[in-house]
Amino acid sequence: MVVVYAGGNLGVALSSLFLNPITLAGGIQQIFVRFILFYTMGLGVGLALKAGLWNIGAQGQLLIGMVMVFVVYTFLAFLPWPALYVAMILGAALGGLLWISVPTILRVRFGANEIVVTILLNVVAINFAFFMLSGPIKSSGTALGFPHSVELPAQFKIPNIVGGVPITYAVPATIALGIILYLVVERTPFRVKADTVGESHETAKYAGISIPRVMAVTMLAAGALAGLAGATYLMGYRYELDIGSFSTNYGLVAIICALVGRKHMLGIGFASFFFAYMTIGAESMALSANVTTYVVFAMEGIMMLGILLGNYLTERRFA
Amino acid sequence: MSFPLSDIITGILSTTLQLSPFYLFAAMGEIVSEQAGVANMGLEGIMLMSLMSTFVVDYMTGNPWIALLAAVGVAGVIGAFFAFTAIRLRVDQIASGLAIYLFGLGLSFVIFNTVYPTGLTPNYIPLPSLIANWNTVPYLGTIFLKQNIMAYISVVLVVVTAFFLTRTSLGLRVRAVGENPKAADNMGVNVNKVRFLAVLFGALMFGVSGFYFAGNFVPGFQTDVIAGRGFIVLAMIYFANWKPYRTLFAALSFNLVYAMQNEYVSLSGFGVASVSTLFNMLPYVFLLALIPVFGRKARVPKFLLKPYRKG
Numbered sequence: 077m078v079v080v081y082a083g084g085n086l087g088v089a090l091s092s093l094f095l096n097p098i099t100l101a102g103g104i105q106q107i108f109v110r111f112i113l114f115y116t117m118g119l120g121v122g123l124a125l126k127a128g129l130w131n132i133g134a135q136g137q138l139l140i141g142m143v144m145v146f147v148v149y150t151f152l153a154f155l156p157w158p159a160l161y162v163a164m165i166l167g168a169a170l171g172g173l174l175w176i177s178v179p180t181i182l183r184v185r186f187g188a189n190e191i192v193v194t195i196l197l198n199v200v201a202i203n204f205a206f207f208m209l210s211g212p213i214k215s216s217g218t219a220l221g222f223p224h225s226v227e228l229p230a231q232f233k234i235p236n237i238v239g240g241v242p243i244t245y246a247v248p249a250t251i252a253l254g255i256i257l258y259l260v261v262e263r264t265p266f267r268v269k270a271d272t273v274g275e276s277h278e279t280a281k282y283a284g285i286s287i288p289r290v291m292a293v294t295m296l297a298a299g300a301l302a303g304l305a306g307a308t309y310l311m312g313y314r315y316e317l318d319i320g321s322f323s324t325n326y327g328l329v330a331i332i333c334a335l336v337g338r339k340h341m342l343g344i345g346f347a348s349f350f351f352a353y354m355t356i357g358a359e360s361m362a363l364s365a366n367v368t369t370y371v372v373f374a375m376e377g378i379m380m381l382g383i384l385l386g387n388y389l390t391e392r393r394f395a
Numbered sequence: 396m397s398f399p400l401s402d403i404i405t406g407i408l409s410t411t412l413q414l415s416p417f418y419l420f421a422a423m424g425e426i427v428s429e430q431a432g433v434a435n436m437g438l439e440g441i442m443l444m445s446l447m448s449t450f451v452v453d454y455m456t457g458n459p460w461i462a463l464l465a466a467v468g469v470a471g472v473i474g475a476f477f478a479f480t481a482i483r484l485r486v487d488q489i490a491s492g493l494a495i496y497l498f499g500l501g502l503s504f505v506i507f508n509t510v511y512p513t514g515l516t517p518n519y520i521p522l523p524s525l526i527a528n529w530n531t532v533p534y535l536g537t538i539f540l541k542q543n544i545m546a547y548i549s550v551v552l553v554v555v556t557a558f559f560l561t562r563t564s565l566g567l568r569v570r571a572v573g574e575n576p577k578a579a580d581n582m583g584v585n586v587n588k589v590r591f592l593a594v595l596f597g598a599l600m601f602g603v604s605g606f607y608f609a610g611n612f613v614p615g616f617q618t619d620v621i622a623g624r625g626f627i628v629l630a631m632i633y634f635a636n637w638k639p640y641r642t643l644f645a646a647l648s649f650n651l652v653y654a655m656q657n658e659y660v661s662l663s664g665f666g667v668a669s670v671s672t673l674f675n676m677l678p679y680v681f682l683l684a685l686i687p688v689f690g691r692k693a694r695v696p697k698f699l700l701k702p703y704r705k706g
Contacts, residue, residue, distance in 0.1 A: 130489060178683075186687045189695070191489070192633045193686060195626045200679050202623075207672040325500075328493055335490050368508045370618055373501025377440070380494035384486045 097356040105242035106359075109313045110352035112250045113138075116305035117330035118348050119257055120298030122339040126267070127294040128274035133179065133194025134302040135327025136201030137172035141306025142317050143205050144171030146213040146225045149232070157231055164232065165307045172303020173296050175201065180295040184288045190295070202322060209317060224318035234312040246312040251345065258341035270294060302327070325373060329355070332380045354379065401534065403658060408538045410654035411647060416542075416549035417607045418646040421628045423556040424600025426637050430560060431593030432573035432698040433481055436492025437473070438601045439625030440499025445470045445605025447503040450616045451510055453609070454517045466606035467599050473499065474598020478591045485702035504618045521610035545607050550643070552600075557639040569593050573696035576703040586703045601625075627682070634685050636693050645682070653678040 097103040117134045124131045131137075148160070148167035155163060179193035210223040234244040261267055272280045273290045280287050305326075310317060333351055337343030358372040421438055428435050435441075445466035453462040477495050480486045522543035526532075529540035559566040568589050571579035576586045604625070613620055631649065635641035656674040 132493075182687055187693075188686045189633055189693070192630045193683065195623070196630050196679050196683050199623045199627070200676050200683070203672045203676040203679075207670075207676075210672065211670075325497065328497060331490075331493060332497075335487070368505055370501045370504040370508070373497045374505060375501070377494045377496070377498025377501060380497065381480065381491060384491055384494065385480065385484065388484045388486055 097353055097360065102242070103356055103360065105313075106356045107349075107352045108243055108247050109309070110355055111349050112246050112308050112312065113305050113326055114330055114333045114348035114352055115250055115254060115345050116308065117302045117327065118333035118337065118344040119254060119341060120301030121330050122334035122337060122341065122344045123257070123261065123270075123301075124294045124298040125334055125339045126261075126270040126274050127290050129183070129291060129295055129298075130191045130331075131176065131194055131295065131298045131302075132191050132331070133176065133197050133201075133327065134298070134330045135325075136194070136198040137175045137299045137302035138306045138309075138326060139201045139205045139322065140171040140175040141168035141303030142310050143208050143213065143306075144168045144303065145307050145310050146317055147171075147208070149228065150213050161232060164311065165304065168307035168310075169300040169304040172306070173300040175303070176295055176299025180292055180299075183295070184292050198327070205317075205322065206319075209319075213317070215316075225316050227316040228311060232311060233315060234308065244312045246308045250308065254341055254345045261341055302330075325376070329376060332376065336380075336383050351376070351379075403662070405534050405537045407651070407654040407658050409541060410657065411650045412538060412542055412546060413611055414650045414653065415646045416546045417604050417612065417624070418628055418631060418649070419549040419553060419643065420600045420607060421604040421625060422632050422635075422642045422646065423552050423639060424597035424604075425628055426556065426632050426639060426642065427560070427569060427593050427600075428597030429632070429699055430573045430637060430696055431569045431590045432576065432696055432701065432703070433478070433590055433594050433597075434488050434492065434629075434700055435474075435477060435481075435495075435594060435597055435601075436489050436626075436629070437477055437495025437499065438492075438597075438604075438628060439621055439623070440496035440503075441470050441473050441477075441598055441601040442499075442605035442608065442621055442625045443503040443619075444473060444499045445602040446608050446621065447507045447616055449606045449609045450516070450519060451507065453520055454511075457517075457520050459520055459522045462609075463603070463606045467602040470598045470602025470605065471595065474595050474601070475591075477598065478594035482587050482590050482594065482702065485704065488700050488702075500619060503616075507616050516615060519610060519614060545603070549607075553639045553643045560639070565589075570696070572703070573698055576698050576701075580703075580705065586705070590703070627679070630682055630686070633693060634682065634689050636689070637696065645685075649678050649682055652681045 097107055117138060120137075121131050121134055144167040145164045148164045152160060152163055152167075175197060176194070178197060179188075179190045182188035182193050183190045206223070209225060213225050214223055215226040234246050236242060236244055237248070261270070269280075269285050269290050272283060272285055273287050277287055280290075329351055330348075333347040334344050336350070337345070337347035355372055355376065358375045359369050362369045362371045421442065425435060425438060448465040448469045449459075449462045452465040453459055456462070473495060477491060480491045481488045522545060524541045524543055525547065526536070526540040529536040532540055560570060561567075568579065568584050571582075571584060572586045572589045572593075579589075580586050605621075608621060609616075612624075627649070631645040632642055635645045656677045660671040660674050
């Protein structure tokens with residue numbers, strides 16, 4: 077329905093976008109790379125949103141997750157291969173979790189607004205990542221001017237499912253994660269708890285729900301998921317950390333996906349795939365029309381507004 | 396390299412006063428907007444569009460005042476659209492604000508890139524310093540007289556905003572529709588009209604901020620050139636509890652920390668970016684550290700983020 081709506085809204089302009097992603101070389105790989113990013117981060121954003129909390133800082137947690145992959149890789153290098161492999165993934169999640177623990181503590185203990193704190197920490201994360209990249213986890217051979225990490229050796233890359241097809245095991249793993257979260261979150265009393273906290277703290281208090289606990293659990297999980305997204309992105313696609321990985325929009329797109337998927341753990345998956353598809357379509361269209369790829373941000377903004385307005389129209393019809 | 400301490404201090408204070416107005420204009424706009432119950436998270440997108448318009452119009456006309464008009468005009472149009480979605484259509488404010496941000500982030504560069512595809516531009520003509528020969532006055536010249544007229548206006552704006560919100564009837568109505576729209580409505584206040592005006596005022600101020608950014612922060616336009624500084628305004632007013640004078644304090648102290656680390660980094664001449672990036676974090680960490688101290692007393696406008704439906 078969302079696809080039909082956005083397609084109908086933007087008309088012919090978008091119809092050309094639909095084919096490019098699947099016909100162009102590398103398009104499908106790109107779609108799934110973005111899908112994994114958006115879905116993993118979107119799950120966290122959506123989870124926090126259920127409890128009424130805005131994690132605007134998914135981008136920062138993602139960056140810290142990516143940094144942690146290389147911190148673990150560099151400083152725990154003495155571990156044997158499978159242990160190090162797992163440690164890198166867990167380290168990324170832990171990094172995201174630690175990063176969001178600041179706004180979580182400030183929110184739960186001091187009542188400080190999480191939007192403000194997560195926004196601030198995004199800027200701090202960029203500087204911190206830059207510092208780590210130009211110091212502790214820097215590649216020794218920096219002939220290329222901009223600081224970057226080493227490239228991960230082959231045994232730390234997430235392999236493709238089928239040899240030549242560039243779809244890694246991270247894709248089914250991400251979908252499985254979404255389904256697990258769906259079962260744990262949507263099919264248990266936790267959903268009611270989170271929704272109640274999100275709706276009204278007074279009602280939640282009256283119902284005997286531990287508000288701090290629900291807030292802390294959803295926020296910490298959100299940070300861990302965003303950090304985890306950093307691991308799958310680096311180990312499944314990019315293999316090295318450089319300034320180019322610092323694109324500032326992934327966290328915001330994850331928020332869009334969470335909203336469009338109506339905070340539903342499976343809905344976010346469909347929204348993420350839709351936005352991954354559209355982003356790649358828009359990028360390839362921009363390239364072929366010789367327009368800067370920044371047009372993609374503008375289109376994402378317009379799509380998001382279109383979807384929000386669509387929600388308004390449908391709600392009005394049934395109200 | 397050795398510099399006299401007095402020069403260093405003068406430099407730090409001058410930078411502080413040069414950078415603060417950008418935050419002040421936007422903060423006053425966002426305060427009025429949020430006091431009326433509407434948070435505009437799209438502020439950085441609006442700033443980017445205004446900044447881009449400033450550069451393009453300035454290049455074309457050579458007149459910074461016409462560029463200011465363009466910046467404010469663009470901001471007004473986007474602000475009115477945001478106000479329409481958030482107030483009339485009751486769309487989630489955070490979501491539509493972020494959409495406006497993405498929209499501005501992308502479109503600003505697309506337009507700039509279309510007008511100047513090679514990136515080669517004429518020289519940017521900035522606003523003149525308040526006193527042309529500020530050099531002749533020792534210390535105070537660099538600190539105060541070097542700044543342009545907009546820097547002074549930003550401080551006046553703080554006083555005016557504080558007066559407006561507490562001492563004028565329209566200001567009281569602004570706060571009433573953010574605090575208790577139903578009661579305001581019962582008293583005959585047109586809630587959504589007041590909100591619309593407040594959001595529009597906010598957007599116009601983001602336009603002024605975007606205009607001020609040119610020249611004072613960057614010599615030319617690039618992608619994502621404001622780099623989150625617009626969003627920092629949200630943190631400042633939160634820390635300042637929506638109070639204009641406290642926001643002035645927040646902006647000045649934030650920029651003082653920024654200027655100090657900046658001066659330190661440039662004086663110590665770190666060859667690699669490595670250590671300097673750690674110092675770059677300082678102003679943000681400083682602001683963050685203030686939040687548990689001051690933010691716990693924060694009193695959010697009661698109906699912030701909540702659309703109003705009559706009846």
